[in-house]
Amino acid sequence: MLWACILLPQLALDGVLRRRPPSDEPLVLVSGPAQARIVHAANVPARAAGIYRGQRLIAAQALLQQFEMVEHDAEDEARWHRLLAAWAYRYSAEVGLYAHAVVLEVSRSLNLFGPWPRFESLLRDDLQELGFRHRVALAPTPHAAYVLAGVQDGLAVVAPEMLRDALSPVPVARARLPVEATQGLPSMGIRTLGQVFKLPRAGLQRRFGAELVAQIDRLTGDEPTPMDSYRPPDAFEQRMEWTHEIEHVEALVFPLRRLTGDLAAYLAGRDGGVQRFELELEHRSGPPTRVTVGMLAAARDASLLFDCARGRLERLALHQPVLAMRLVARDLPPFVPAGRDLFDTRPVNAVPLEQLRERLRARLGEQAIRHLHRTVDPRPEKAQSDMAHVKAATKPETLPRPTWLLDTPRPLRGPPPDVLAGPERIETGWWDGGDIRRDYYVVRTSQGQCAWVFCAPGEQGGWMLHGWFA
Amino acid sequence: MGQVVALDSLLHSRQVWQGRAAPVPATTQPTGWPALDAALPTGGWPEHAMTEILLPADGVGELQLVLPTLARLTREGRPVVVISPPYVPYVAGWEARGVVMSGVDIVQADEQDVLWAAEQCLRSASCAAVLAWPVHADDRSLRRLQVAADTGKALAFVFRDRRHAVQASPAALRLELESTPAWQVRVRKCRGGNPPVGAVPLASGWS
Numbered sequence: 002m003l004w005a006c007i008l009l010p011q012l013a014l015d016g017v018l019r020r021r022p023p024s025d026e027p028l029v030l031v032s033g034p035a036q037a038r039i040v041h042a043a044n045v046p047a048r049a050a051g052i053y054r055g056q057r058l059i060a061a062q063a064l065l066q067q068f069e070m071v072e073h074d075a076e077d078e079a080r081w082h083r084l085l086a087a088w089a090y091r092y093s094a095e096v097g098l099y100a101h102a103v104v105l106e107v108s109r110s111l112n113l114f115g116p117w118p119r120f121e122s123l124l125r126d127d128l129q130e131l132g133f134r135h136r137v138a139l140a141p142t143p144h145a146a147y148v149l150a151g152v153q154d155g156l157a158v159v160a161p162e163m164l165r166d167a168l169s170p171v172p173v174a175r176a177r178l179p180v181e182a183t184q185g186l187p188s189m190g191i192r193t194l195g196q197v198f199k200l201p202r203a204g205l206q207r208r209f210g211a212e213l214v215a216q217i218d219r220l221t222g223d224e225p226t227p228m229d230s231y232r233p234p235d236a237f238e239q240r241m242e243w244t245h246e247i248e249h250v251e252a253l254v255f256p257l258r259r260l261t262g263d264l265a266a267y268l269a270g271r272d273g274g275v276q277r278f279e280l281e282l283e284h285r286s287g288p289p290t291r292v293t294v295g296m297l298a299a300a301r302d303a304s305l306l307f308d309c310a311r312g313r314l315e316r317l318a319l320h321q322p323v324l325a326m327r328l329v330a331r332d333l334p335p336f337v338p339a340g341r342d343l344f345d346t347r348p349v350n351a352v353p354l355e356q357l358r359e360r361l362r363a364r365l366g367e368q369a370i371r372h373l374h375r376t377v378d379p380r381p382e383k384a385q386s387d388m389a390h391v392k393a394a395t396k397p398e399t400l401p402r403p404t405w406l407l408d409t410p411r412p413l414r415g416p417p418p419d420v421l422a423g424p425e426r427i428e429t430g431w432w433d434g435g436d437i438r439r440d441y442y443v444v445r446t447s448q449g450q451c452a453w454v455f456c457a458p459g460e461q462g463g464w465m466l467h468g469w470f471a
Numbered sequence: 472m473g474q475v476v477a478l479d480s481l482l483h484s485r486q487v488w489q490g491r492a493a494p495v496p497a498t499t500q501p502t503g504w505p506a507l508d509a510a511l512p513t514g515g516w517p518e519h520a521m522t523e524i525l526l527p528a529d530g531v532g533e534l535q536l537v538l539p540t541l542a543r544l545t546r547e548g549r550p551v552v553v554i555s556p557p558y559v560p561y562v563a564g565w566e567a568r569g570v571v572m573s574g575v576d577i578v579q580a581d582e583q584d585v586l587w588a589a590e591q592c593l594r595s596a597s598c599a600a601v602l603a604w605p606v607h608a609d610d611r612s613l614r615r616l617q618v619a620a621d622t623g624k625a626l627a628f629v630f631r632d633r634r635h636a637v638q639a640s641p642a643a644l645r646l647e648l649e650s651t652p653a654w655q656v657r658v659r660k661c662r663g664g665n666p667p668v669g670a671v672p673l674a675s676g677w678s
Binding site: 352354385452 | 527529530532535538550557559560561565566572573575577578579580581584587588591592594595596597623649651654
């Protein structure tokens with residue numbers, strides 16, 4: 002077994018930062034009761050000014066005149082944590098959640114994604130894209146990976162016999178042992194894990210309880226680690242909230258890109274697609290504005306989802322400022338990737354046809370794209386259909402048929418035309434009340450157009466134009 | 472007149488047209504009309520470019536002109552997009568001329584969205600040919616289509632009324648259809664050569 006641990010040192014802060022466009026303004030997360038507010042996290046510009054985690058808010062305000070304050074929301078942080086677990090599920094079937102970290106079993110994933118250095122950079126690229134600061138470590142036990150990730154970024158221990166050597170220099174304070182041991186051991190002069198390993202187990206157990214010994218056994222792999230494996234939920238729901246009101250649709254584009262990106266990461270994790278999802282824009286009062294985004298086929302490409310949602314959103318007129326946006330996807334059908342020809346000659350930057358269709362439908366309307374097929378009905382009005390359930394004709398049409406059809410026939414104006422062919426009588430449709438009785442002719446007009454016209458049976462006049470042989 | 476410029480330097484600076492155009496490579500997109508292929512300098516539709524077709528009226532054979540090409544492309548499995556046609560394409564008639572209708576996307580767009588949709592389709596590089604019927608198109612918007620066709624390596628066909636013939640056009644090929652006295656096509660402009668003087672007669676046939 003090999004476990005990768007992804008430590009997320011700034012989970013709460015990243016969760017806040019990623020919902021707003023990148024900026025250099027100092028920003029601080031605050032928590033604690035109203036009388037004793039403390040800094041929960043600070044971004045880079047705020048830290049440069051001397052603000053640190055755990056500082057009193059009053060002290061921070063003395064250091065820096067103006068910075069943005071956001072209330073820390075533990076529930077929000079947990080949501081990001083679960084999102085990252087869903088993302089990690091893409092790479093491994095066994096994913097566990099530790100405080101501020103995600104661990105995943107990767108020994109079998111390496112067969113699929115390549116050796117660890119390549120796999121590691123894959124993980125890092127994804128996290129970079131999602132906008133989370135991270136530290137990654139690899140070890141034969143999940144707990145060891147968790148400890149090593151806290152000590153040094155990028156540490157990888159592959160062989161189990163090397164694990165003790167790698168863990169030995171780790172200070173006790175950072176070994177994530179039970180609290181009383183973390184406090185008690187240094188006062189006994191024991192400062193590193195290597196020294197702890199050398200101590201007699203019986204004495205350790207008597208002094209600090211069975212929990213510490215079990216923890217050390219799990220750390221070194223002498224005992225298996227019990228783990229609640231993460232299972233992704235069957236629906237996706239993500240919400241973004243702002244401290245200010247957003248009045249223009251354009252300002253929603255950046256958060257929307259994040260939301261659809263998260264949805265794509267989640268879908269990739271469970272190897273599914275989405276065909277229909279909803280955007281809810283929450284206002285100060287009144288019901289939320291709902292935008293339904295539907296696609297022709299299940300999709301999971303981040304840029305496609307973003308394109309579709311953006312097209313729908315841009316057509317929206319906002320009546321009230323938006324306070325929060327929620328993306329809900331309940332219907333998650335299996336995703337069937339479109340095959341692409343090995344010898345495809347299209348340029349690399351080509352937009353796939355499916356994505357193009359979605360883009361057109363997003364702006365022009367749901368019914369903008371039609372595929373017509375011929376039906377078995379002989380009546381010209383019903384001889385073709387774009388409904389998939391209408392049966393298609395299999396025998397080729399042998400009679401002359403025009404290339405343009407008029408939606409509704411109209412009288413043919415101008416001087417009398419020359420008859421080129423005809424008549425062809427179409428007399429049918431008695432079964433559904435739409436019966437017709439017409440003689441169809443091919444005529445040439447004085448302008449030189451070939452027209453498909455009909456008149457009452459037995460007559461040659463009173464021409465009704467029904468199509469062009471264009 | 473005091474300065475004497477050597478002829479060689481003038482010629483080498485490539486500012487003097489010498490009347491011999493570089494030979495244009497033959498296209499891989501024949502029109503399907505041998506007479507028209509022979510009249511065009513590239514021997515077919517200009518590749519990755521826009522062709523403007525000017526019409527005296529609707530239904531004068533504008534589809535006959537392009538249907539052989541559409542039939543060839545759709546039979547090869549390459550998608551074709553038809554954007555806001557003036558009438559409903561009649562499947563029986565298109566299929567009789569060899570077009571595989573499952574490869575034809577018919578897009579209904581408003582007047583102001585026709586050019587946008589055409590540009591998106593051309594630029595996407597996943598359409599082999601795009602047919603569009605814009606109502607209002609100026610020189611600028613047509614140039615955008617021409618650039619998009621070049622980017623997406625697609626054939627663009629724009630159908631417009633004959634009265635726009637006086638406007639300058641950025642199209643690589645400009646054809647004008649005539650239905651009287653006979654069905655024929657006049658080449659108004661073609662890239663890579665002089666347009667043929669007379670009209671090119673096409674075999675007339677409505678079936």
